[in-house]
Amino acid sequence: MAFRDDFIWGAAAASYQIEGNTQGVDGCADSVWDMCSRRKGFVLDGNTGFNACDHYNRYEEDVQIMKSLSLDAYRLSIMWPRVMPEGTGKVNQTGLDYYDRLVDELLANGIDPWVTLFHWDYPMALFHKGGWLNDDSSDWFAEYTRVIVDKLSDRVSNWFTLNEQACFIGLGHQSGMHAPGLQLATKEVNRAWHNALLAHGKAVKILREEAKKPAKVGAAPCFRTAAPASNSEQDIEAARQRTFNVVDDQMFNATWWMDPAFKGEYPQDGLALFGNDAPEVKDGDMDIICQPLDFVGINVYNSELVKMGANGQPEVVPYPNDYPYTHFRWPVTPESLRWTTQFLYERYNKPLIITENGLSTNDWVSLDGKVHDTTRIDFLNRYLLGLKQAADSGVDIMGYFQWSILDNFEWAEGYLQRFGLVHVDYATQKRTIKDSGFWYKSVIESNGSVLGSSNPLDGWRAPEDFNRNIKS
Ligand code: IFM
Secondary structure (H helix, E strand, C coil): CCCCCCCEEEEECCHHHHCCCCCCHHHCCCEHHHHHHHCCCCCHHHCCCCCCCCHHHHHHHHHHHHHHCCCCEEEEECCHHHHCCCCCCCCCHHHHHHHHHHHHHHHHCCCEEEEEEECCCCEHHHHCCCHHHCCCHHHHHHHHHHHHHHHHCCCCCEEEEEECHHHHHHHHHHCCCCCCCCCCCHHHHHHHHHHHHHHHHHHHHHHHHHCCCCCEEEEECCCCCEEECCCCHHHHHHHHHHHHCCCCCCCCCHHHHHHHHHHCCCCHHHHHHHHHHCCCCCCCHHHHHCCCCCCEEEECCCCEEEEECCCCCEEEECCCCCCCECCCCCECCCHHHHHHHHHHHHHHCCCEEEEECCCCECCCCCCCCCECCHHHHHHHHHHHHHHHHHHHCCCCEEEEEEECCECCCCHHHCCCCECCCEEEECCCCEEEEEHHHHHHHHHHHCCCCCCCCCCCCCCCCCCCCHHHHCCC
């Protein structure tokens, strides 16, 4: 079986990671990531997202690259303080017009824009008022959503509310590794968590009620996932339980996000585990949070390997040191796409879309002017085969967004990690399509039928000319 005929082949990126041109350019105000970029030692090597890939000025060139790679869809996000410098109130028309032009440019080139409302660039002005800890924060997000929906929903049909709440609340407010760099007690973390869920629900409601053309809505969460160590029923059950059990007080438990959003309740084991630190739920909150969604979006990069332990509990099997790891030292686990999608489909019974998946390596431009990123080709080949296995076994998979179209600002890791299908020389902003970009094009054009367990490079060569035609 192949991927379904209307399978969506896309790539993704996020505003702060590629646009640059923050720092007051055209009225853009600071986000918490601008603030943290200035904090000594927060981002590797003192890197910042102030310039990033200058996509703000180069979006036309970048859309031509996307077109040349035959993308059906591009997942972009909106920088909240570019559009509303104070977070609420006055709209910065110049900032808003930029997204208007970007959407038009994509559509004119046959690429469907899938818009994420929030991918971490939280307005500093609202952080000063308490950010996600403030119980008005979901209303602030609703106000911002309304502005975007009013402007773009005559052309945009597919929406995501929040990207990876586990990261912007968990890493941002609990471990402090991400902006705004807070290390709060669990009770406060869960307060921010609950407010972000309310923001999600309010945004979905606005999209349903106010979009100018029917909106398809989901979110792009991430969480700890698990794959079975063998095909035995016991190990599969162990992996399922490990995926859905709330196992610690960190924010990466799948059901801590998914159950409120899809079932209108926090999972019982999580409530028991958090005890007095669980979120305070007011009357009507769960109805606001649990809005009908069109699909389950999920960002997946790797999973734990799990077997059923002798005590009847899931047991994590560690990967050995010589296991294949990415440059981030994440294990390469193609089976994560196969099993995560299946488990989520069983539990939430909605079509799935992979909203992010990809490999970070330290790519460079070879003497021949090309980027020979064979490991990324092998990684994508394996993961897409894993996804296809899930589709073949009956899981309804709508599409796949590779992360990321361009190398970009990888948050606290600065520019160390390169995830792109397109190499970016940050000093000159020259773009070079990597071999994996050309290979992905052949996957898209064949709707996945070129995927295979044999060497994906057999019989295939990157086109000689295309990179020469990209203006630098
Ligand atoms: O770059 C990030 C992205 O912003 C969110 N998901 C994970 C990616 C890789 O770390």
